[in-house]
Structures are given as C-alpha cells and as structure tokens.
Amino acid sequence: AQSVTQPDIHITVxxxxxxxxRCNYSYGATPYLFWYVQSPGQGLQxxxxxxxxxxxxxxxxxxxxxxxxxxxxxxxxxxxxxxxxAAEYFCAVVGGGxxxxxxxxxxxxxxxxx
Amino acid sequence: NAGxxxxxxxxxxxxxxxxxxxCAQDMNHEYxxxxxxxxxxxxxxIHYSVGEGTTAKGxxxxxxxxxxxxxxxxxxxxxxxAPSQTSVYFCASRGTGxxxxxxxxxxxxxxxxx
Numbered sequence: 729a730q731s732v733t734q735p736d737i738h739i740t741v742x743x744x745x746x747x748x749x750r751c752n753y754s755y756g757a758t759p760y761l762f763w764y765v766q767s768p769g770q771g772l773q774x775x776x777x778x779x780x781x782x783x784x785x786x787x788x789x790x791x792x793x794x795x796x797x798x799x800x801x802x803x804x805x806x807x808x809x810x811x812x813x814a815a816e817y818f819c820a821v822v823g824g825g826x827x828x829x830x831x832x833x834x835x836x837x838x839x840x841x842x
Numbered sequence: 843n844a845g846x847x848x849x850x851x852x853x854x855x856x857x858x859x860x861x862x863x864x865c866a867q868d869m870n871h872e873y874x875x876x877x878x879x880x881x882x883x884x885x886x887x888i889h890y891s892v893g894e895g896t897t898a899k900g901x902x903x904x905x906x907x908x909x910x911x912x913x914x915x916x917x918x919x920x921x922x923x924a925p926s927q928t929s930v931y932f933c934a935s936r937g938t939g940x941x942x943x944x945x946x947x948x949x950x951x952x953x954x955x956x
Contacts, residue, residue: 760942769950770949771932771947771949771950772885772934772947773947774944777942777944780942818884818885822942828873828936828943829875829890830885830945832884833884834883834884835884
C-alpha cells in the first residue's frame with residue numbers, strides 16, 4: 729500500500745538559515761508527489777508538485793524539492809527561511825486508481841526563531 | 843475567485859446532534875473529497891466523489907454520510923455526532939485529466955462535539 733512518512737514532527741530554524749524537510753514515500757510505480765503548506769487557521773496551499781521529468785522542482789515562495797527515486801524521497805528545501813514560513817508542511821502522494829486520492833504524511837511543524 | 847468554499851467555519855455541537863457541512867466549488871471540478879485533520883495524523887480521507895450523483899468511502903467513513911446532488915456541491919453529514927468526531931474538516935476538489943493535477947482545498951470547518 730502507498731504511504732508517506734515525514735520523520736520530523738517539529739523543526740525549529742533561525743530566520744535566514746537554510747531548511748530541509750524530509751519526506752519518504754512508498755509507491756510501486758512512478759509517483760505523483762506534492763508538498764502543501766498550511767498556515768495557522770488556514771487551508772492547504774500547494775507549494776509544488778512532481779510527476780515526471782526534471783527531478784528538481786521549483787515551487788512558490790522560494791521553495792524547491794528534489795525527487796530521488798533511489799532513496800524514495802522528495803525532500804523540501806529553502807535556502808533562506810523567512811519568519812512568514814512558519815507553518816505546517818505536508819507531503820502527499822497520489823494513491824493511484826481512477827480516484828486520484830491523496831495520501832498525506834503526518835506533517836512537519838516549522839517554527840522560525842528570530 | 844472563490845475556489846473551494848466551506849460553511850460553516852466553526853461549529854459546536856452536543857453529542858447526538860446532527861449537522862451538515864457544505865462544500866462548494868466554482869471550478870467545474872469532477873472530483874471532490876472530504877478529509878478530517880487530527881493532531882499528529884495528517885489528513886485522512888472520509889468520503890469522496892468522482893462526479894455528480896456518485897460517492898464512495900474513503901479511509902475513515904464510519905459515522906459520516908455524503909451527497910453530491912449537484913456537481914458544484916459536496917455535503918458531509920453527521921447523523922449523531924460523537925466526541926471522537928471533534929476535528930477540523932477539509933474539503934478539496936480537482937479536475938479530471940492527469941493525476942498530477944493538484945487538489946484545491948477549502949479553509950476548513952472546525953467542529954467541536956461536547
């Protein structure tokens with residue numbers, strides 16, 4: 729069965745520091761992968777997606793993610809974090825079949841300290 | 843540019859009461875989904891619909907019912923609310939086509955069952 733693992737429940741970084749959020753997936757075929765961000769009290773906003781081609785994907789707000797098939801990973805990165813990046817981040821994979829259900833990881837809560 | 847709209851945004855119920863959550867999308871999307879979000883568990887799929895007049899069970903369907911009488915609306919019902927249904931509920935929609943199309947989320951309904 730498909731699954732997504734986000735090993736880090738909570739991460740704190742200093743403003744201006746680099747960021748990497750980890751995501752590992754389990755899926756038999758070529759996965760369709762997404763990163764969403766959820767600000768407090770808000771819904772989920774799409775940051776970026778991967779479905780084929782270049783393994784380094786650029787998204788909104790200066791985020792990027794790299795798909796590594798050999799490691800079954802799709803880690804999210806940002807070179808310099810801003811205080812407004814404090815939020816919860818979710819990695820997701822399309823579960824397959826006609827319904828295209830999303831399977832979410834449990835999320836990583838990012839705190840940014842001055 | 844409304845996208846996905848959920849009503850109400852907040853609600854407090856007593857155990858045993860019933861209510862309906864409404865999700866409306868204006869993007870002419872075929873697929874619609876209801877998720878619940880609980881701390882440390884990410885988003886879990888309750889029910890989904892692949893088109894007007896069709897519904898199907900997701901990962902955690904017990905205690906919920908849904909209807910999709912109109913393409914733009916997807917209703918989630920709680921017939922007899924239980925404290926275990928205290929959660930944040932999110933609706934999402936996506937169009938047909940390739941599986942790499944992202945789901946678009948509403949801002950959520952925060953439901954407390956006393």
